[in-house]
Amino acid sequence: MQKTKTLNVLIPVLSILLAFFIGMLIILALGKNPIEAIGYLMKGAFGSKTNLANTVVRSMPLIFTGLCTCFAYRCGVFNLGGEGQFLAGAMAAITVSLLIGHEGWWVSIVAVLAGTVAGGIWGLLPGILKTWRGINEMITTIMFNYVATLFMGYLYTTALREGSVPQTAPVPDATKIGRIFPDLRITWGIVIAIVLGIAIWYFLFYTSKGFQLRAVGFNPVASSYNGLSVKKYMLTAFIVSGAIAGLGGAADVLGTQFRLISGYGGGYGFDGVALALIAQLHPLATVAVAYFFAVLRVGSTTMQVGTGVPTSVIDIIQALVIIFAVAGSSMMYLPKVRKFVTNLFERKEAK
Amino acid sequence: AKTEAPAAAEKTFKVAMICDSSISDGGWGAACYNGMTAAAESRGWETAYTDAIDQSAYADTMISYCDLGYDMIFAPGNQYSDAVKQVAADYPNVAFAVLNGSIELPTANIMSILPNAQQIGSIAGIIAGLMSKSGVIGFIGGMELDTTKAKLAQFTAAAQVINPDIKVVSAYAGSFSDTAKGMELAASMINEGADVFFGDASAVDSGARQAIDQANGDTVKIYDIGQPADILGQNPCIVSSVVTDNARMIAICLEKVETGSFGNEVVFGSLENGAVFLGKFNDELMSADLQAQVAEYIKQLQDGTFGK
Amino acid sequence: MSEILRMEHISKQFGDFYANKDINFDVQQGEVHTLLGENGAGKSTLMNVLIGLYQPTEGSIYLRGKKVEIDSPAEAVRLGIGMVHQHFMLVEAMTVFQNIILGDRRYKGIFIDHAARRKEILELSWRYGLNIDLEAKITDISVGAQQRVEILKALYRGAELLILDEPTAALTDIEVEGLYSVIDKLKSEGKSIVFISHKMREVLHVSDRVTILRAGKTIKTLLASETDGKELANLMIGRDLVECEYEKKESEQEPVIELRNVDYNKTSKHNGLNGVSLMVRKGEILGIAGVDGNGQSQLSQIVTGVTMAEAGEVVLKGCKVNHVTAADFIEKNVSHIPEDRNRMGLVGNMTVEENLLLKSTQDCAFCDLNGWHLKKKAMRTYSESMRVKYDIRCQGMDQEIRSLSGGNQQKVILARELEAKPDLLVAVHPTRGLDIGATRYVRDNMIAARDAGCAVLLISADFDEVLQLSDRIIVMFEGKVMGEYSGKNPPISTISLAMAGK
């Protein structure tokens, strides 16, 4: 038993290494030095205090969207709208902070709350369509993503536009979320993210409501026969997961980005889905995988800059890492592989 | 100073460009990249680039270049301003040049490069005003950038100087890469009667040109004005291009880095200093007479008497 | 008689658990060979190995003396092995017809020859007395009908070796008789059958030989003609099981639930109720007899609050019920053993423990702070005690419930529902698929609940069960109540006629 547990960790790690190995071969083929490339990757992600901080900063929005997915999927709600909800949160937060302006720290709290509520509402809409009209949430959340993105476009090109570029005015200094260490870009947002991860983990596995929510997620019919209100839980899952993403958007715009601009928030939603699934919908693992994603992103930026290979090569390597990592862990479920592995161990023991 | 000079001569300077679109997009990205490499070549600099990056990676990428000892970072667009300001504060010894950056942007280590969007729009407007027979002309923007808006405004104004009754139909594709959308937009504008086009949307423009060519068939009666490179001959419908000489403006920045006088300044690009100019004409599409008229109007533009 | 199948030294491991260990099993041509064993003994597993759904950890299979590698069910189909699965293998979104012709390779051609295939199936169903509406969707038909479809499916494909994994669990007596003749007919055609059942009477009736499995191992193979139910039961569970009669009671206490002229989906013969009035009193068992698919499912849903009656009144504990949810009924102490355990009763991906506690995580015994902290230790202690009390055979409390054998799944539901000390227990086919020990256990418990003052509504397709347990019997046919009879000395032939609508 213990051995299989070790293997469950070992195999994914090995497959990630294999993915990097293939990546290095590609870099070698392009006439660059792969060892150096790895060095750049490490340096970019962990090289200095600033780099370490950057990695953490990059992981924050991913943690939020990952947790958003985690919460929704646990209740059987296939929310692909993390991106839209994230943006809704960011838009509400910045709108509030710009409207109230330089008033003091309490504005950031109001703004964060506004972001959370807006995210929740953006999650509620597909939730209503699902529970009221039975419309598949995968399609509605995708549609709502587009609407949110376009609405953000409207905000930064027209309504909240500042100056010559299509972007909103920056968040007033007083409303920004504070940094933990004055010289690093890490804000208290990351603390919120991690605490939220722990809270969701606790909620899902140590409270009665969380228990029931998971039951609904696995088998809504049996849940309703056993007296659980499926619609209520689903709606809650929509709202809460939206609110989590919205909170993330608020924390990101008030802590890291400070304004809305074209391309803001792009891809966070789907990254969140992918990483939460890689983490097998476990909230704590989601936090860890989000950090891993960030390491990959930040580190490979430096790798690209250092080696000068095209960005697309870096993207290819990143995708390979994801593919291999997930393939490694899913392989462990295959009976044939399990059999092979146990045989391997038994033979060793026999010797 | 004597001991310093040879050291400076030995040093190879390095410039890096970041870009959110691809540098092989045949539009903005490519023009900026080519501008940078041309400028670098003329001054013996080394170049590097990172393209197709997400908004969230702007700062990280620049930081990486700074850490690797690059002397200048070239950011072709005002959308990078925030990230530039952030990184520039942490790396006072690195120079940052922002193309289309605002006038307020420059600091001790940031400069803006600002081609005159009004003039670009005006030139296109003049050509369109002279060429249009239907009295309807079209403009396709990518995003609602200020420079794009300025181009549209001047395009309209200049065309109306030539022909007060002219109507401008315009639209934003909301993208710089969705070629197909450019096609659809142009097709619908043609349906509205537009017969001269100008665009500020990178790859989207090539879609528009394709739609124009298709509508034209064998005889060209709907025209397109290219930018920012001189792309005459690429499509049959192109009458001329409004060219922005990025290389020239970037070279000014490079030179300032070399001499240590970089910063606190905007490099303007205009008709006056030759960084903006009109490309070659397609003689088959435009009579010599009209060409002369264009030249005349452009002269007025420079004098400030155009439309007065 | 020649040997058609031999399985040698078959072992099948799930994780560290042996579901089958070193099993030897053979089938002669033209014989009915029964596999007998408690729930979880490994019968289904062995058969799933045979049809290639599971790969054996060890062992080999010989068909007509030739060693075969059955690496997929497709291969098994090719080799002429057919199976009626205990857990139905029916595509719910498709019609009965489509399910039957699925994967059919006997006829060439791209398109489905509707008319010809229909005719063929109808003939078959008529010949074997398996009545079925071919155009109905699987979701719309009763479990009993689904069972018939499964059998029809296997017959349609005409296997040389047919495995019937508890084919009678959801059949009525009349249909079981039909199945006997099917089996006889197949035997006479020289086909061989592996038969799995928990009903001793059936086993003795149809089998030529019986092999007994216990805890994954073969215990013994005997000739059916040389043994009796007692010996088999003894070998199966390792102890004697005395037949027993339950005492019938006439309750005069107040009704717990009462239906007055209830309508639901009235126009449907098979899925509706039409003017149903009945009541269940405290301390009695009301049995509903009837062929499956005459409104029983709808009845059970209405008396548990899963669906609302469309017309008429439902009175629960003296209060008229207007707008309801299952939660309200549970609140009022109504327990429900639903007809489809996997779909309605259990959350397959959750553990045994979680399923045991599905309804009670809000109880203060298992949580603090109003549900905001679960007492994991208390939960574990409780579930372990349930495992012992209800004899749930599982690898551990953290095992996912869907990997339990059918009988053990049912025990989990039973433990959950009976431990709530209900005022009203609605039990739908409560012993379907259970072995004799477990069946006895369930029945004893239902009687005990009745004696403790619980009102029990028993809905069962097993006529014997209804007769044995009920204090009063109601017969349902096409959504209507046909009549009410006393449980003491019930007029069996009258009831049988009523069940057929006469």
Add this chain to the structure above:
Amino acid sequence: MDWNTIAEVLTSAVRMATPLLFVALAELYSERAGLVNIGLDGIMAFGSLVGFLVCFWTGSPFLGVICGALGGVLVNMVYAFCTVTLAGQQIVYGMALNIFAPALASFIYRVVFGVSSTLAQATLMKTVSIPVLKDIPFLGKLLFDQTPMVYAVYLLVVVTMIYFNRTKSGLNYKAVGEYPKAAETMGINVIRTKYIASIICGFLAGMGGAYLTTCYVNTYSDGIVAGRGFIALAAVIFGRWSGSGVLMACLLFGLFDAMQLRLQVGTDLLPYQLFQMIPYVMTLIALTIFGSKIAGPKSKGKPYYREER
């Protein structure tokens, strides 16, 4: 609006619906076998590049389309191997394709063409008008004066409808998506069916991508797919997993998009983003009105392990 404008809008709607339709059909085949593939954008991107390159080199748009389709198959085999053989998470691998394939396409384009100030142009597929029929007023130009690919895709819709509703093979195929274990016990090779589904999906999505660069626009640029894969995904759900439904959904979406563009050109009072929202908002409204309790193939999205209960 005059007839001319209406005709023009409809023509444009058909044009915009065509690539969507290819890809939506691709997803339909995939989901019918239980594989939810959200990597359509990626497959399309790769297909569009391969299609373009081949068309550019050989000058034959037909060859381009075929090769683009094959390119799509190639890319989708990664997905197939990971989700079918390794039984991995479908959404994750779909996402991975969306990162991987466009990057690969971009890289290849860069290697082949380097950086130039103009995009390389290839020849476009010619329209083939169907004699007689094309002279029907109004409809003629709309329906019978298109590239062969357009005819092909509508034919494909019909074939798909017949396949899933009338044929034995189609019935078996659907069973795999509904309840793979049941299908397996009926002797249907589930793994093979899923691979076939992936091949069809890759082929059609690749073709949809190649359509963009060989029939629609004559250039390739990064981001040319522009989220069409996701719209196609939505179209499959909107179309309730049926051939005719998908056709309607794609046409509807094309129509909304075409109208949106016209409205944007015609007016400049409202912010253009509001116009761009129209297709998405209209889809939501349409869904709300029609409702859709149908959840699609039951096993979709779930990995299939034969030995699991």
